[in-house]
Amino acid sequence: xxxxxxxxxxxxxxxxxxxxxxxxxxxxxxxxxxxxxxxxxxxxxxxxxxxxxxxxxxxxxxxxxxxxxxxxxxxxxxxxxxxxxxxxxxxxxxxxxxxxxxxxxxxxxxxxxxxxxxxxxxxxxxxxxxxxxxxxxxxxxxxxxxxxxxxxxxxxxxxxxxxxxxxxxxxxxxxxxxxxxxxxxxxxxxxxxxxxx
Amino acid sequence: xxxxxxxxxxxxxxxxxxxxxxxxxxxxxxxxxxxxxxxxxxxxxxxxxxxxxxxxxxxxxxxxxxxxxxxxxxxxxxxxxxxxxxxxxxxxxxxxxxxxxxxxxxxxxxxxxxxxxxxxxxxxxxxxxxxxxxxxxxxxxxxxxxxxxxxxxxxxxxxxxxxxxxxxxxxxxxxxxxxxxxxxxxxxxxxxxxxxxxxxxxxxxxxxxxxx
Numbered sequence: 050x051x052x053x054x055x056x057x058x059x060x061x062x063x064x065x066x067x068x069x070x071x072x073x074x075x076x077x078x079x080x081x082x083x084x085x086x087x088x089x090x091x092x093x094x095x096x097x098x099x100x101x102x103x104x105x106x107x108x109x110x111x112x113x114x115x116x117x118x119x120x121x122x123x124x125x126x127x128x129x130x131x132x133x134x135x136x137x138x139x140x141x142x143x144x145x146x147x148x149x150x151x152x153x154x155x156x157x158x159x160x161x162x163x164x165x166x167x168x169x170x171x172x173x174x175x176x177x178x179x180x181x182x183x184x185x186x187x188x189x190x191x192x193x194x195x196x197x198x199x200x201x202x203x204x205x206x207x208x209x210x211x212x213x214x215x216x217x218x219x220x221x222x223x224x225x226x227x228x229x230x231x232x233x234x235x236x237x238x239x240x241x242x243x244x245x246x
Numbered sequence: 247x248x249x250x251x252x253x254x255x256x257x258x259x260x261x262x263x264x265x266x267x268x269x270x271x272x273x274x275x276x277x278x279x280x281x282x283x284x285x286x287x288x289x290x291x292x293x294x295x296x297x298x299x300x301x302x303x304x305x306x307x308x309x310x311x312x313x314x315x316x317x318x319x320x321x322x323x324x325x326x327x328x329x330x331x332x333x334x335x336x337x338x339x340x341x342x343x344x345x346x347x348x349x350x351x352x353x354x355x356x357x358x359x360x361x362x363x364x365x366x367x368x369x370x371x372x373x374x375x376x377x378x379x380x381x382x383x384x385x386x387x388x389x390x391x392x393x394x395x396x397x398x399x400x401x402x403x404x405x406x407x408x409x410x411x412x413x414x415x416x417x418x419x420x421x422x423x424x425x426x427x428x429x430x431x432x433x434x435x436x437x438x439x440x441x442x443x444x445x446x447x448x449x450x451x452x453x454x455x456x457x458x
Binding site: 110147189190212 | 300328359410
């Protein structure tokens with residue numbers, strides 16, 4: 050009887066341990082050391098960012114996510130003499146994410162999000178210079194793979210693409226002088242390290 | 247005496263209840279069978295095509311067979327294309343529609359996901375207009391030419407869908423196809439010509455669907 054009780058206790062405790070192992074915390078703060086996203090006409094921008102993700106269902110399958118990216122890029126084109134700078138690029142990308150298999154050691158996620166990009170573009174050539182503010186607004190689809198190393202740490206890879214529905218380049222000096230291109234494409238990839246709490 | 251009567255009544259009740267239960271179970275089974283989720287309708291908020299920018303669409307699918315391993319799917323989508331403009335000349339594009347009916351075979355069916363491969367035949371049609379200067383030497387004034395373009399061919403699709411609950415799901419699809427028919431028609435004359443550009447067709451789409 051004694052041994053039976055001890056065995057039962059052991060079994061119970063192991064079950065509890067297992068159950069504890071399976072639960073992850075709801076909030077996840079992610080640091081994004083490397084991110085690329087597309088600026089106007091296939092100019093890829095290396096940027097850094099930070100993201101906050103919070104699960105809103107008990108089974109950890111759905112979560113809200115809010116990443117913010119900062120970037121700057123100096124480009125010297127072969128096509129023309131001069132340079133093109135993209136400065137103070139800020140991209141906010143709030144969205145919803147769905148993990149079909151829940152949170153496991155290795156899991157897949159699919160998400161839909163909106164993005165808003167704002168920045169400054171400076172073109173300087175010998176005969177011409179222009180400083181304009183660029184704004185983009187659009188929709189994006191994300192595919193991500195994440196590896197939960199421990200209860201707290203996770204590594205994530207993410208690829209996203211979608212239409213940039215509203216785009217505008219506005220001259221800073223002359224507010225009436227603006228150029229609105231048609232629908233562009235936004236592509237995006239990043240690597241992130243997450244910490245759950 | 248009373249006890250024995252009660253006993254018989256109780257036994258009878260038990261029999262009736264058992265019968266009712268079995269009957270209900272069978273009925274539930276039948277009804278389940280009758281309302282097996284064979285249809286699904288999905289909206290496609292984001293899809294991309296090669297050479298075109300992006301599109302939106304809707305799709306309807308019907309599963310065939312008891313196990314639901316085969317499906318017939320009819321997606322319809324609208325692709326939005328950019329206009330092209332340089333200093334001298336430009337191109338105005340109208341939006342193109344794509345119809346991509348096909349069959350699908352679901353190789354993997356689990357509680358969480360479905361994976362399937364499919365074969366389809368697509369058809370794309372749209373209008374475009376070239377205008378401006380510099381199309382031939384000695385052009386003195388701005389001219390324009392209108393064309394109707396259509397493309398068709400077989401496409402191989404890979405499809406994965408993930409279940410949110412019993413009715414709703416999200417899915418992604420990647421397809422590779424070949425333009426067997428790739429033709430254009432000049433608008434006023436009606437002259438049909440064969441186009442050389444765009445031999446390969448690629449499409450991806452993301453869909454949110456409802457099964458019923």
